[in-house]
Amino acid sequence: MPELPEVETLKRELQAELVGKKIKEVFPFDPKLKEARELLKGEVKAVERHGKVLIFQIDDHLLTLWLGMSGRLKLGDPDLPPRLSLKFTGGTIHLIDPRRFAKIGLQNGLPKGIDPFQREAAQFLFQRAKCIKRPIKSFLMDQDYVLGIGNIYACEILFRAKINPFLPTCNLEPEEWNLLFKIAQKVLEEAISLRGTTFSQWRDLYGQEGLFRERLMVYQREEKPCFRCGTLIRRELLQGRGTWFCPNCQKED
DNA sequence: CGAACGACCTGTTCGC
DNA sequence: TGCGAACAGGTCGTTC
Secondary structure, three states: OOOHHHHHHHHHHHHHHHOOOEEEEEEEOOHHHOOHHHHHOEEEEEEEEEOOEEEEEEOOEEEEEEOOOOOEEEEOOOOOOOOEEEEEOOEEEEEEOOOOOOEEEEOOOOOOOEOOOOOOHHHHHHHHHOOOOOEHHHHHHOOOOEOOOOHHHHHHHHHHOOOOOOOEHHHOOHHHHHHHHHHHHHHHHHHHHOOOEOOOOOOOOOOOOOEHHHHOOOOOOOOOEOOOOOOEOEEEEEOOEEEEEOOOOOOOO
């Protein structure tokens, strides 16, 4: 569920609440997470983000948290039964994750992609994209190419860039490519400033909703008029994922 | 190389 | 109302 803006929101909130504090007790209610008990204990020196992955530096080791589809963190009272809770000097944080896809682990097998905010990201990725025939949407969502973009933001970025999600990656002209990345940065920045997108379950560390939902142009707007031209938004499957786009604004070249 | 599919999971919504 | 199918923000492994 959580993509770059949601994880970035959590990262910033965790930096404010957790860095410099000690995690004293860990309660892994879900036995699948019991190995995290000892790994999580200690002083939190830093919280960082790598794509959609949160990275905690605790004492001298690094710990990764992949939130999966439904994972989120909540400070204080949980609104659903948590899979794991951690008590630190300053409060309790709960991992809420109904679908149980979230994973806690050591820093291994992090995706190799490049952060879309990195300088020269567009230029660097263009070199790799030149000979890739896969649809541009699947390229954008591949964490070994671009970090942090999932289904919602892929759809929204491509709509704003007026690019058809099925367009072969290699068909993009250099200027389209630069525009695409400029728009990606803008969309992601805007989403971060609104604390991400709450569709149903997502909440930030304090339980607040993400307001980018109000800016969604195509995601889950099947059969509704395009805000730009009035054509009905279409939903098709790409890599087995729902893919929303305007068939008029995002024509296949 | 990459597409297609199932697996991992639970919860919600939709159609009949 | 009830029931099953479809679907949901992510990733991984297998097969073709």
